Amino acid sequence: MSKPPIYMTIDKSDIQKIKRTLKGIKEAIPKVTQLAVNRTLSGVRTDTTNEVAKVVALKKKTIRATITVKKLGRNNATAYVRCRGSRVPLMAFGARELKSGKGVSVKxxxxxxxxxxxxAFIAKMSSGHEGVFWRKYEGPRKKWNKKFPYSKIPKQYRLPIVELFSFAIPDVMGNEPTMAEIMRLAGIRLKKEVDRALNYELSKLKSSTLILTEPALLMKTEPLGL
Incomplete structure (x- = not known):
C-alpha cells in the first residue's frame, strides 16, 4: 500500500527569481535548483517520520523505513517523497501477553x-518470527481452564492461527491533519534551502550574502499515475 508521492514544485516566479539572481552564471541555475530540492526532500523525510511518530506508538526507525526519497539528478527531472508499507504487525506496538491468559495488551x-x-497470544514461529496471533474460530468460547491450558492440546487438534495487524503507516501519513503539517514544514524547508543554495553559489563569486524576502515556495501533492 502507498499514498500519492509528495512532489516538490517550485513556482515559476521563484524560478525567475533564481535566474535574475544568478544572471551571468546560467550554469549555476540547475545546480541551485537541484541542491535546494534534494536537501528539502531529506528534511521532509525527517519531518514525516516525526509527525507520524506523534500519532502512533511506533519506533521512528520503523516509520522511517517505509519512507523513500527520489532526488533530482542529471537524468532525473522528478523528485518526490513516498511512503509505502503494509499493515503493521501488532507485535510492533509493545505487545505484552497477559498472565491471566485472557489476551495481549498493545499500545x-x-x-x-x-x-x-x-x-490473542504471542508466539514464535519456527522461522524465528514472533508475533501476536489468535486462532480461527467463530463459535462460542468456553471459560479458560487453568488446569488444562490450550498449549497442552495435541497440535493436530488445534485450530489454525492467524497473525494480527494494525493499520499501515501510509494511512497515518495520509490523514489530513498530519499531511497538512508535513506540507507546511516542507514549504518552509524549501524556501530556506533555496536561499542557502543561492548564497552558496554567490559566495563562490565572493559576493555579499543574499537575503531573500519572497513568500515561501509553493508545494503540492499530485498522484504518481501508477
Missing part, C-alpha cells in the same frame, strides 16, 4: 492507553 495510538486484544 497503538500515542494519545490512548493500552488496549487488550482478547483471546
Amino acid at each position: 497503538v495510538l500515542k494519545e490512548e492507553g493500552r488496549k487488550i486484544v482478547k483471546h
